[in-house]
Amino acid sequence: MTPGELRQLRFSSRCRSSTKADVISDKIEKPVFKHAGSWVFTDLDGTLLDHHDYSWHAAEAALSLLKESGIPVIINTSKTRAEVAELQAKLAPGMPYIIENGAAAIVPNDCCLIADSTELKPDFASRVKVFGIPRETILRTLEPMKTRFDFTGFSELSVDELVDVTQLQPAQAAMALQREYSEPLIWRDGEEQLQELTRQLAEQGLSVTQGGRFAHIAGPADKGAAMRWLVKAAVKIPKLVIALGDSDNDRPMLEQADWPVVVRTPAHTPLIIDHPNCLTTELTGPAGWNAAIHSLLQSH
Numbered sequence: 001m002t003p004g005e006l007r008q009l010r011f012s013s014r015c016r017s018s019t020k021a022d023v024i025s026d027k028i029e030k031p032v033f034k035h036a037g038s039w040v041f042t043d044l045d046g047t048l049l050d051h052h053d054y055s056w057h058a059a060e061a062a063l064s065l066l067k068e069s070g071i072p073v074i075i076n077t078s079k080t081r082a083e084v085a086e087l088q089a090k091l092a093p094g095m096p097y098i099i100e101n102g103a104a105a106i107v108p109n110d111c112c113l114i115a116d117s118t119e120l121k122p123d124f125a126s127r128v129k130v131f132g133i134p135r136e137t138i139l140r141t142l143e144p145m146k147t148r149f150d151f152t153g154f155s156e157l158s159v160d161e162l163v164d165v166t167q168l169q170p171a172q173a174a175m176a177l178q179r180e181y182s183e184p185l186i187w188r189d190g191e192e193q194l195q196e197l198t199r200q201l202a203e204q205g206l207s208v209t210q211g212g213r214f215a216h217i218a219g220p221a222d223k224g225a226a227m228r229w230l231v232k233a234a235v236k237i238p239k240l241v242i243a244l245g246d247s248d249n250d251r252p253m254l255e256q257a258d259w260p261v262v263v264r265t266p267a268h269t270p271l272i273i274d275h276p277n278c279l280t281t282e283l284t285g286p287a288g289w290n291a292a293i294h295s296l297l298q299s300h
């Protein structure tokens, strides 16, 4: 890593935003942590994948470095199992992954990282720990709300309609529609009405999470709780957990990591995480991801 690249990272206590005073480049050159026995949890969209073209090309060097160092990369995303399965095979083969904002953790049968547990249920070539609520239950709860609020759920969209909204490729859009534990909404009502829907759904055990593009309706699960469960279920408990994310749905994961990394996004101002080790990247998306991992590993 060049000195120029090192300067692309900023450390700040409590992740306060970016002023010149926050740049502590000498801190990066000192040991930050012993990386052996660490795990990396990462969000995808806007974090490891570019916000615009969904590419992880800019993070390939860091992914290779993690592989060489024997550090597992565990995807923790709002995407569906169908969407993640293909990416996981390329990015983190054999590793567990978390889908639909913490609704379920999928552990491939050939994964040696996670101990056997009665909480893991067999599911084809994987074992699954479910934290969320089945989508059919969510859809039944939402049905009577349609007359009171103006929204369209993914369950009502065709592949072509979702392509129009997201600019995803048709094959990716088809996988995005295969949801098991959540229902994203295209919201056309105002903020006040969304607050009212949130209140009404909370009475029925459902939560509303504002994502980058949609309001996600789901059960009481989050990325942090699912991450914590996998860590506790490890055959060998990781010494340190690094987590990288860019949006509010990553907050529970970032707050519970030893080294949270807020990856800068072109979509909004960086998150502020109340954590003494929090790091905010200067570069956006996978380029920021790459710089953060290099800095943390090579400072050892």
Ligand SMILES: [Mg+2]
Pocket: 043, 044, 045, 046, 047, 245, 246, 247
């Ligand atoms: Mg994201």
